[in-house]
Amino acid sequence: MSTGQQVFHEHRRLLFSVAYRILGSAADAEDAVQDAWIKWSSADRSQITQPKAYLTRIVSNLVLEHLRSTRHKRETYIGPWLPEPILTTDDTTDTVTDTESVSIAMLVVLETLSPLERAVFVLKEVFGFSHAEIAKTVERSEAAVRQAAHRAREHVRARRPRFTTDRSQQRKITEQFFAATTGGDINTLMELLSPDVTLWTDGGGKVRQALKPVTGAQTVASWFATISTVTYQGIQPADMHAELVDINGSPGMVFSAPDRVIATITLDFDTDGRITAIHNIANPDKLHAITNGTTHNVATKY
Incomplete structure (x- = not known):
């Protein structure tokens, strides 16, 4: 391996981590x-x-250009629109803050920012770049970066989901939800869900899913209690396999047919441990990273 290859390889995980958080697509x-x-x-x-x-400057400018070119596609x-899920390891993140930064819920919030705000927020809040460093990276004045950082921070603060700090509790509740879903236990599901829980489903027009949030x-x-009894995408319940895995830094579920992955599910919790939001990603174009089985140890430090 040449020196140039070695240097690039040393920073590859950081570059992917920056690009993924800004784009929401593996x-x-x-x-x-x-x-x-x-x-x-x-x-x-x-x-x-x-x-x-x-x-970092190269990859940041590449993803900014990509975001701008695909803005209309995402708007229509x-x-x-939910981000592309990735498999992560249990030791991917060291703190609650790190877990939050790569979560499906946070990536959904970041999607509502402008491309510049999103890049600035990720570089500043997740990776700890200074305003001066970000200004050089995104080729803007430091004053413009400070303004973008302030707007992004206020926007995220207003919409940031509340996270339970106990990862073991997250896993326990996810396991209970998993068992209730695969067993059709609606009573247990009712106990686990917040009264105003919201289900977000992303089929992207490729597979049949709810086009609006289910609340x-x-x-x-009722939606999840029927999973074990109905045919989905032509797949009989007996032919569907479900497993608990680590998705985007938290416990999640993968549903598979004999020949393909068909959906992932991740959960958000309130401070009492009840499920407040469910993200169900079924667009086959967004399941390649899960299908390939590549596990990402996503960098959280610059």
Whole structure:
């Protein structure tokens, strides 16, 4: 491995982590990292004194350009837009803050920011860049970056989901929800769900899903209680396999047919441990990272 390859390899996880949080797509993040490698390979590296900063600047500008070019596509998306889920390891994140930054719920909130605000928020709040460093990275004035950071922080603070700090409690509740769902136990589901729980389903127009959020414990419980009894996407319940896995830093569920992954489910909790939101991603275009089985140890430090 050449020196240039070795340096890039050392920072590859960081580059993917930045790109994924800004884009909400593992496939697009991998493409951005690959494009960053191409630019790095052709650069005059003798003039580069800080490879990490240089590579972060390359990948940040690549994902900003991608976000701007796909903005209309996301705005006209069929049904709720949810990020592409990834498999993570139990030790992916060290703190609650780190877990939150890669969660499906947080990525949904970040999607409501402008491309610049999203990039600035990720670089500042997750990776600890200074305003001056971000200004160089996104090629804006430091004043503009400070303004974008303030807007993004206030926006996220107003919409940030509340997280239970006890990961073992999250896993316990997820296991109970998993058992109740696969067993059709509506009574247990009702006990686990917050009265105003919201179910978000993302089929992207590719598979049949609710085009609007489903709200209320009774309706959501009934929805999940029938999973073990109805045919879904032509798959009989007996042919469907479900398992608990770690998705985006928290316990989640993967539902599979004999030949493909068909959906993932992740949960949000209130401070009392009740389920406040459920994200069900079934768009096959967003399940490649889960299908491939690649586990990401997502960087959280710059």
